Amino acid sequence: MHTDDVWEVLRHVAQTRCAEADPAHDWLHVGRVAANARAISLAEGADVEITVAAALLHELFNHPKGHPESHRSGEICAEHAREALRMVHWPEGRIEPVCYAIRVHPFSLGVTPETLEAKVLQDADRLDAIGAIGVARCFATCSDMKRPFYDPDDPLCERRAPDDKRWGVDHFYKKLLGIEGRMHTATARAMAHDRTAFMRLFLQQFGAEVSR
Numbered sequence: 001m002h003t004d005d006v007w008e009v010l011r012h013v014a015q016t017r018c019a020e021a022d023p024a025h026d027w028l029h030v031g032r033v034a035a036n037a038r039a040i041s042l043a044e045g046a047d048v049e050i051t052v053a054a055a056l057l058h059e060l061f062n063h064p065k066g067h068p069e070s071h072r073s074g075e076i077c078a079e080h081a082r083e084a085l086r087m088v089h090w091p092e093g094r095i096e097p098v099c100y101a102i103r104v105h106p107f108s109l110g111v112t113p114e115t116l117e118a119k120v121l122q123d124a125d126r127l128d129a130i131g132a133i134g135v136a137r138c139f140a141t142c143s144d145m146k147r148p149f150y151d152p153d154d155p156l157c158e159r160r161a162p163d164d165k166r167w168g169v170d171h172f173y174k175k176l177l178g179i180e181g182r183m184h185t186a187t188a189r190a191m192a193h194d195r196t197a198f199m200r201l202f203l204q205q206f207g208a209e210v211s212r
Contacts, residue, residue: 006088013084014056024137030059036124043187050117054101057081078103123188126179131195142168156207
């Protein structure tokens with residue numbers, strides 16, 4: 001299969017699988033993560049084909065939020081990716097690096113990848129969780145989970161521990177503001193810095209608007 005055809009098929013598979021996905025995990029999300037992966041790979045010397053393929057296929061399968069087997073989503077997704085790669089006759093020796101990156105990418109696993117390409121996928125995916133698009137995705141998920149945006153008694157977690165199982169804004173304090181410090185590559189850390197600064201400004205304005 002011609003190289004251009006391979007990428008077209010992989011994009012088609014990914015877009016088709018995302019057709020019913022929520023806005024936080026849809027085809028637009030996949031495209032942003034793939035663009036992040038390419039930019040980081042070029043700057044860090046990672047294998048661009050591996051990282052972009054992994055980014056394109058990293059949302060082929062997801063258990064719903066709160067599902068008891070949600071921790072296995074990356075593992076199952078990696079096997080779906082393996083099938084897609086074999087379908088386009090991806091070189092057999094280069095399939096596992098893609099699948100490994102997908103398998104260990106979920107934030108909830110807490111795994112530090114062993115390969116640069118897997119680190120790049122984690123960084124690329126996490127970049128899409130912060131900044132302006134991260135704010136949008138956070139509240140899209142909050143709505144999907146039927147959770148109130150904030151605790152009216154303490155919107156910005158000033159007097160209590162954040163609980164993002166109950167309140168949407170708490171997710172910034174529980175996870176999102178700490179992502180910059182968990183990036184693996186210098187390139188991603190630099191990209192994350194401005195996005196984190198934006199989130200802090202957003203929270204400052206948010207607090208001013210909802211304070212009593």
